[in-house]
Amino acid sequence: MTKSSFNPQQEDILKELINVSFGLSASLIGDMLDNRAKLHIPEISSIDIQYLDDKIVEVLDNDSEFYLTKQRFLGSFNGEVLFVFNNYSAQVFCSLLLKQEISDENDIKSSIMELTNIITSACIGKFCEIIHGETIFKVPTIEKRDISEMDKYDKIEGYDNVIVIKTALDIEKENILGHMFILLNNEMLEQLKSTIDKLEQ
Template identity: 85%
Template structure:
């Protein structure tokens, strides 16, 4: 059983901060798509970094392949954000963005990168705002992975904790499901918790 990183009050404040950033993200995504977009109130949980691969397999359920984006953020608040999308959600968002079907692999990857860049910037920006910190974002990357090959991919090092955020983006009755993983070391997690306690 996972020991919670956050007490109930901290979790409520964290969820509210993420909701505010998701509201901003949905507005930007809606403008980009020229359509109404809504990011649902997220489910938030936490895991130890060693359980990350197992969690990715769990959230993907019966999927065999998926898209994984990574983006580092550095500064007084630093860590890394991963996003995981199953094949259906990645294709659905790309089709909506490009207003066409049967997009090629490069179109899908660039579309997902645009989507995750917006959400990451808003969410991490909100965290930086409350801790009065500054951060810069590294260039994000994306790759297509297979669950059967999970053991062969490089492990992510340098972090201790993962905040797991399940998000559903509603656009034109499409339910585009993504999972956001915020990777932090113990120092950054403590910094965030201490700041939340002061709010």
């Protein structure tokens, strides 16, 4: 299912770029929570868009329900970012943000939106910076989904490739696991790869 869109050198530079943007994100998240936060990138891979649903099922392991955020970005660098969180990670982050036990669905959704907004803008902003491009972000959306009903949800169209980034957010010994999916068409992927190649030189 996984294909290698990036060669090892490109993957190293991509990981470094994401590390830098995640460092900035962690600092902002830490300020928001009034606590120390660290974002780890355990792994990066790339897949064909047709395997996106299968990958979501795989990363969720045995969880059936999950939160999915979507945010388009448009401009000289364009695509879409999805985030997937299981129930546990979503509730833990919300509790840390609001400093109380959480049961309200809207609180959980708005907390996750805040978290993903920070990471998306830092990460895509970094990509735009290296290609000397500009992008604007559309209003993000969030919904709760169930794996058993995956075939009922609208399919995402207009993209060819997915960069899959497994993220772990450490706060107060809590391990909040999220999965970031950057959806690009072939043209955008090639533009990103050629820019990364120039950074190597």
